[in-house]
Amino acid sequence: MLIEARDLSAGYGDVRVLEDISLGVAEGEIVALLGRNGMGKTTTVRALTGMLPAMGGSVLMNGTDVTALPSHKRATRGLGLVPEGRRIFPNLTVAENLRATERPGRWTYAGVLELFPRLGERLGNLGSQLSGGEQQMLAIGRALLTNPSILILDEATEGLAPVIRAEIWQTLARLKDEGQAILLVDSRLGPVLRLADRAVVLVKGRIAWEGATATLRADEDLQRKYLAV
Numbered sequence: 327m328l329i330e331a332r333d334l335s336a337g338y339g340d341v342r343v344l345e346d347i348s349l350g351v352a353e354g355e356i357v358a359l360l361g362r363n364g365m366g367k368t369t370t371v372r373a374l375t376g377m378l379p380a381m382g383g384s385v386l387m388n389g390t391d392v393t394a395l396p397s398h399k400r401a402t403r404g405l406g407l408v409p410e411g412r413r414i415f416p417n418l419t420v421a422e423n424l425r426a427t428e429r430p431g432r433w434t435y436a437g438v439l440e441l442f443p444r445l446g447e448r449l450g451n452l453g454s455q456l457s458g459g460e461q462q463m464l465a466i467g468r469a470l471l472t473n474p475s476i477l478i479l480d481e482a483t484e485g486l487a488p489v490i491r492a493e494i495w496q497t498l499a500r501l502k503d504e505g506q507a508i509l510l511v512d513s514r515l516g517p518v519l520r521l522a523d524r525a526v527v528l529v530k531g532r533i534a535w536e537g538a539t540a541t542l543r544a545d546e547d548l549q550r551k552y553l554a555v
């Protein structure tokens with residue numbers, strides 16, 4: 327597994343939000359982390375990336391225990407994150423934002439501009455001057471430029487206009503074709519279930535269901551039980 331949680335627990339203060347979560351993403355795989363609001367998806371992302379310490383259990387990358395490593399060390403080992411709310415540098419230009427994370431590998435500066443031509447037209451603009459969709463493209467481009475073995479996207483299509491959202495989904499499909507392993511948190515069930523190979527469903531910080539997305543796609547009762555609002 328490129329990344330794996332084993333009996334992972336995490337939370338805030340004394341409160342455990344995640345209880346004994348075990349999940350993993352293998353080479354070339356897209357795994358969706360699903361669940362209604364507040365069920366622990368973002369907390370899982372934070373615990374996997376090291377933004378939150380584990381209260382129990384472990385996180386492994388390529389079989390190596392990284393539970394004690396801070397997020398920047400996990401990033402160096404190949405963990406790329408597109409965080410909820412984008413977090414680009416508002417006072418750097420698009421070009422500077424991209425160059426700030428660049429590491430050698432499959433994805434180059436030119437390659438990212440080819441993936442997101444829109445960013446190429448905005449190279450001199452500050453991060454703060456971009457539209458929401460452009461900021462999201464920049465956040466994805468930045469994460470790709472670290473050439474991650476595993477990319478985690480937390481609500482990457484949230485709050486975007488439908489046409490931009492569609493563009494992001496197309497890009498993710500292209501990343502899938504290229505074999506990029508992805509852990510995807512997104513509440514748009516239709517596109518998520520089309521893109522991902524497997525799904526893990528959280529209910530109150532525990533895994534309530536996991537399996538092939540094809541199974542979940544075909545079973546509306548299951549969707550209603552765990553995911554419908």
Ligand SMILES: Nc1ncnc2c1ncn2[C@@H]1O[C@H](COP(=O)(O)OP(=O)(O)OP(=O)(O)O)[C@@H](O)[C@H]1O
Pocket residue numbers: 338343361362363364365366367368369370
């Ligand atoms: N910084 C925090 N401090 C205390 N409790 C938190 C914090 N962040 C999240 N929580 C709590 O942890 C639980 C899980 O939240 P989390 O954000 O992981 O859920 P989520 O599944 O990502 O939901 P959403 O889609 O609403 O972001 C919730 O009960 C939430 O109130």
